[in-house]
Amino acid sequence: MTASSSEIKPLSTPVEEVAQKLESPQDIGFVFDIDGVLLKGKKRIAEATEIITYLSKKKIPFILLTNGGGMTEKKRIDFINMTLQLTETPIHEDQLIQAHTPMKTLIPHHKRVLICGGPKDDVREVAEGYGFEDVIRPVDLIRANPTIWPYHMFTDEQIEEWGRDPASSKLDVDGTGCGENLPIDSVLCFNDSRAIGAELQVILDLLNSEDGVLGTRRTYKSGKPSIPIVFSNNDFLWSNEYKQPRFAMGALKIAVLTIYEKINGQKLEQLTLGKPEKVCYDYAHHILIDWRKVLLGEKQPGNLCLPQLNDPPINTPFKKVYMVGDNPESDITGGNNYNWGTILVRTGVYQEGDFERNPETSRPSLGIFPNVKEGVMAALKLNGLA
Ligand SMILES: [Mg+2]
Incomplete structure (x- = not known):
């Protein structure tokens, strides 16, 4: 009807x-x-x-x-x-607001942040330019311990070029490295994922960790994640030269929300920016x-x-x-x-x-x-x- x-x-x-x-x-x-x-x-x-x-x-x-x-x-x-x-x-440039521009406002309470998405390592430059003190990228985690996501597709050269040395990024993910494994304050998804498998794994690890410490797992279930997560936009699809539209950040968000709910039995509390x-x-x-x-x-x-x-x-x-x-x-x-x-x-x-x-x-x-x-x-x- x-x-x-x-x-x-x-x-x-x-x-x-x-x-x-x-x-x-x-x-x-x-x-x-x-x-x-x-x-x-x-x-x-x-x-x-x-x-x-x-x-x-x-x-x-x-x-x-x-x-x-x-x-x-x-x-x-x-x-x-x-x-x-x-x-x-x-x-x-003051007249331009990109999806992640409002993330600047988070700086006072988000010192050490996992920044996801974007080509190469470009969004590290963006986040540091905004003034985030301590920017961690998924490739840094893989460099610190490749077993965190063994299916990653980064070449050795890319890991060397884009990933920070674990001692400088204070990422002793397996307890055998620099001796420090500082907690991460929040997950900020700046741009469409180029390494969606690795990002899904480490994002869910952190949301269910003990206060943002990688390698730990909290003992309770909750709709409130261990550390906050912010998505820069909710676009599900985008168009390129291919005949059919392609997945955008909204698809990553659905995956994160679905897996989080499967683990916790409750909907994930999160913040989404961008139009509308x-x-x-x-x-x-x-x-x-x-x-x-x-x-x-x-x-x-x-x-x-x-x-x-x-x-x-x-x-x-x-x-x-x-x-x-x-x-x-x-x-x-x-x-x-x-x-x-x-x-x-x-x-x-x-x-x-x-x-x-x-x-x-x-x-x-x-x-x-x-x-x-x-x-x-x-x-x-x-x-x-x-
Ligand atoms: Mg448009």
Whole structure:
């Protein structure tokens, strides 16, 4: 039996769009997804260059919000500026929030952290750049004791190049090495796993350890893990050149949650960042407000606030904020739930007919547009700014 439309609950309800006459370009703000909105793979979307240049020249505040990561904010923004050919009005790295950027806020209480995911050993540089004092990677554990996951596929050269010496990382995993085996404070999944078997094993080891000490096993079962775990996003699939979508971090998360529940008989308490989570939009809202201050000369770039997690701004200077994305499930759902206006573009994952095939998909408040430029210009016109 097919459900009638009145029985179908949308994932999120868009705000009602009303025409208004905003007075200042800084009354409005835009939050852009990157992949499928500004870039298509490694190539630019031409209209993105035009509209980003336009917004920068008009001093209209905007930031970029992506569930991607695995590299420093500086590296990604340099790549975006180069690809979009934004030599005249480059985007500042302060304007970029990657999935793992809000992890910075954890630093005061998370000194020694296991950082999972990402290509090669790149996320070690990211985490150390954020200021984490003592960064441990799964490859460090394998270097300290390969029997922790004997099926690993790292070559000797990779272990030597990417893994830290066990004495310097204080990892005496088998009790025969440096004599120290310091506890780990938390597990932070920064980016998609490249060594999913090894990561699953060591993550579950730590969540069920005695206070984060590897090689130990706690004697009780609980939904609360021995040390906290944070996932940078909940994306289940991503697209590449292959015909079918590929597993992303959400798949690792399902595996961790399922195995944890099998061991403990209770659901794992964890934190997930990224779109469409509210925690991610709260963070983004703070950064957008601060970037507006930079445009007004009230703040210097490089000196933006560090918003705390789950701490929404008390006041906002914006009369309207739009989330612009290509993915109804993350960008549009998150934006609608946050009471922002939402703009869906046709240059990415959204395909014609998706709403008919999937009536529960979140719909954008302003509409579906051929590209980012047309969407933003429609928003500016509706709000009396173009
Ligand atoms: Mg996208």
